[in-house]
Amino acid sequence: NHGDWQLGTYLNGLVGVQPDLPMSYAELARRAERTMSQEMWSYVAGGAGDERTQDANPLAFDAWGLVPRMLRGAADRDLSVHLLGRTLPTPLMLAPVGVIGLCEEDGHGDLTTARAAAATGVPMIASTLTQDPMEDVRAELGETPGWFQLYPPNDRELLESLVHRAEAAGFSAIVVTLDTLTLGWRPRDLQIASFPQLKGLCLQNYFSDPVFRSRLPKPPEEDVQAATGHWSSIFGNQRLTWDDLAWIRGLTGLPILLKGICSADDTRRAVDAGMDGIYCSNHGGRQANGGLPALDCLPEVVDAAGDLPVVFDSGVRSGPDVVKALALGATAVAIGRPYAYGLAVGGQAGIEHVLKCLLAEIDLTMAIDGYASVAELTRDALREVRVPR
């Protein structure tokens, strides 16, 4: 049981040994803010507009309460889930976080993240915006599944190249992110006029791409500015349509999930378009402000998805949050900022610590509330809270 190490931590305390790494999300975020450069902190912690949607994401979990059940024999918990033909040891996933490479001083945070995923068996979804080429990231994952997240560029040949590289590298699914066809209004980044990608700091995945390189008069190593300029001209793709998705569907036999889907209608369209999964998310509130908290969208997406799996993220901060999302019908639950902060404060060990704490809290919540497996977490396990805080 993942919660068993809790006791050891208390016993260590008896002899004056305290944990080196933060035990709560609030402390983790405080430590990350102290550790990271102002530029990176603004980039990772910030969101769209006045960040009310971002702030609403974690608060939305307070609208639901778990029904505690006693004496149901939940002494041995099974946290495994089934997703796209595989059994995963836990319901957690690492959401795609572009530029996470720079949460580490040497810029190779994507490789570190992949090592943490390999060590824990928690799948990593590698962003299009990795500092290291996707092939190197995939190699670090070993046996642990990795998915490739695609920001569809405005250059079909390049898009095709990215998808085929992902296939060849051994990624087992493609996540197409649909809520970032242009960049959101992010005052924190704008205030310090910083967007790390624009400095070409985290674009090695593009810079190593043969099609991307063929578009440049000089290799990126010789003219980073021109390469970055070209990247910014093809990154956004606001005219993307469902027809383009049909074309993308035809490019690969890998399962495709659509990220950013938050409504029943779009879920049905995704099903009709032959997609293999839905990724319900509002990008952690980084893209559009004034929207619904992602958790509020989850039930209708799950209902419309039928047999398709639904991955959920945005605002997950604790074990009970994960348990609630599962009870609302998510197949797996991903985190973004929590592990980015773990990386910033403690490298690979920091990410593993964040995952270990979350898993312990999930496990102990299920133990205390009497749910022995993820399958037992259904909507009957939840009630609406009458007076949310």
Ligand code: FNR
């Ligand atoms: C992201 N996210 C993201 N999503 C994506 O599809 N591709 C990407 O490259 C990125 N990049 C990115 C950078 C940073 C710094 C953050 C914080 C997030 C969104 C991410 O996958 C996920 O949807 C959110 O992070 C989930 O919300 P929480 O857990 O951060 O609240």
